[in-house]
Amino acid sequence: MTANGPVPGASPAPSPGGPPKAAAPAGPPKVPPKLNPVRVEIHETPVDERITTFDEVLHAYSKEDAVLEAKRCIQCRRPWCVEACPISQDAREYIRLIADNDFDGAARVTVSENPLATSLCKVCYHYCEDACVVKKKGVPVAIRHLKRAAMELGNGDLTYVASKPKSQRVAIVGAGPAGIMAAWELGIRGYGVTVFEQEPLYGGLMQTIPAYRMTDADVEEDRARLRNLDVTFVKNRKIGSEFSPEALLAEGYQAVFLSVGTSVHRSLGVEGENLPGVVPALELLKRVNQGETVTFGRQIVVIGGGDVAMDSIRSALRLSRGGHVSLYYRRSREEMPADPEEVHGAMAEGIEFVFQKAPVKILGKNHAEGVVFQSIELGPPDAGGRRSPVPVPGSEVTVPCDTVVVAVGQKADLAGFGDSLDLKITNQGWPEGKGPGFTTGIPGVFAAGGRSVVYAMGTATDAAVAIDTYLAEKRGEAPSPRPDPFGGASTWHLPAGYTTPIRI
Ligand SMILES: Cc1cc2nc3c(=O)[nH]c(=O)nc-3n(C[C@H](O)[C@H](O)[C@H](O)COP(=O)(O)OP(=O)(O)OC[C@H]3O[C@@H](n4cnc5c(N)ncnc54)[C@H](O)[C@@H]3O)c2cc1C
Ligand code: SF4
Known part of the structure; x- marks a missing residue:
């Protein structure tokens, strides 16, 4: 990530990656006397309607709601949100434009530094929101949902233009x-x-x-620019x-x-993993997205604790026609690496979560019939800072099932x-x-x-x-700063007060 901004209060300077970012608003930001801690909620499809389909669960703000939410942003002099973003997206600026009812301007700012804006406005893990100062008093500004408002309510159908062609x-x-x-x-x-x-x-x-989170059409819309x-x-x-x-x-x-x-799918390395009915998560998710008919059992066990596991349990629920889906994870809820928003979504959909259980063996003659799990105690932190799982001898239990989805990572x-x-x-x-x-x-x-x-x-x-x-x-030339991607004369510059992006 380009880490090259001026110190707070200094005037903006070009970075090697480029660019003017969208010009920061002139003059000091207006700071309202109080932060508004309450977020304008976006519409979510009710649980009983959404668990039988792969239709989108979260919906875009209306213009009115987006403007209200954007007005919660206090336009920090030092934009913590921009610093926390790995691509230094100038969220402060597109939020300011939305608050001003300028959705086209907000879309242009977003796309000017983010060629995957249509996809990211639905699935970004919004590191910016973790850094937003409003979080100190309540719920951070809904920066990702506002990006979506910019992209869906403004004109994001823009085309990039190359600067002078190079022969290489x-x-x-x-x-x-x-x-x-x-x-x-x-x-x-x-x-x-x-x-x-x-x-x-x-x-x-x-x-x-x-x-139900994003589609191939979103990527294609981005690629088309x-x-x-x-x-x-x-x-x-x-x-x-x-x-x-x-x-x-x-x-x-x-x-x-x-x-x-x-x-490439990472396997569990336990006996029985090659039985029919044991499905690698990536293969399952890919087949479903490519429109293949996937026939599933009614008793589904998903093993893992990351985002792929969350997508697997929620997809399994939708494929199970009212069956039972449970997630088994070897550490505790606190240690689970999955995005809290996805965990919340899955729990709301009624999926059972079982913590501190690790698979020992998958049972079955010609098809998966059950998984033997062993209880886990959490030992001292490992090199990555997470508490290491310690198996408890003699604690084995068998969980009957007809489908096992393995979601323990990729390589x-x-x-x-x-x-x-x-x-x-x-x-x-x-x-x-x-x-x-x-x-x-x-x-x-x-x-x-x-x-x-x-x-x-x-x-x-x-x-x-x-x-x-x-x-x-x-x-034999100097490197080129990032040009204006729409062919304008200006080049990208850093927002006023911008410092160094935080590597998360
Ligand atoms: C189920 C799932 C859900 C996720 N959800 C989110 C989310 O909500 N938000 C989020 O931010 N991230 C999410 N992620 C993570 C995110 O998708 C990845 O971090 C991101 O895609 C990594 O991008 P990449 O370009 O480094 O690699 P990849 O996305 O892995 O892309 C690498 C590409 O290279 C191709 N390739 C590999 N080898 C070759 C070769 N030899 N020749 C030609 N092509 C090759 C591959 O086919 C692939 O298309 C999710 C991941 C998964 C699996
Ligand atoms: S950190 Fe939050 S309040 Fe400050 S500029 Fe960014 S979105 Fe606005």
């Missing part, structure tokens, strides 16, 4: 959030970009997010041993960005990528280059991505800035 071409491997962000950053700077994707659809792991850039998307093309990053360089690409993510598929790349695997399993700007062991090859959509995009911005610097050096 960059290959990007993987069309997930990191790949699309890097394609945008390089495309608007005038580079030619080809994005190779092994799957028939674009969006990476966003393709597995259930339709890139249509006038020299960015070519090639699907069903796997890069690896037969067609390696080195081969891409030899073919004439001047740089390669690997954003291959974590596309990268690095088959065919040589050791000379010298990649690092992050705690969450993402491969990235170890050097500054995510450089790898091969000159001209960069690698990044990450544990949430916006986090992955932030890493891609850093990598794209490093790629631009690398290619500019080859041309």
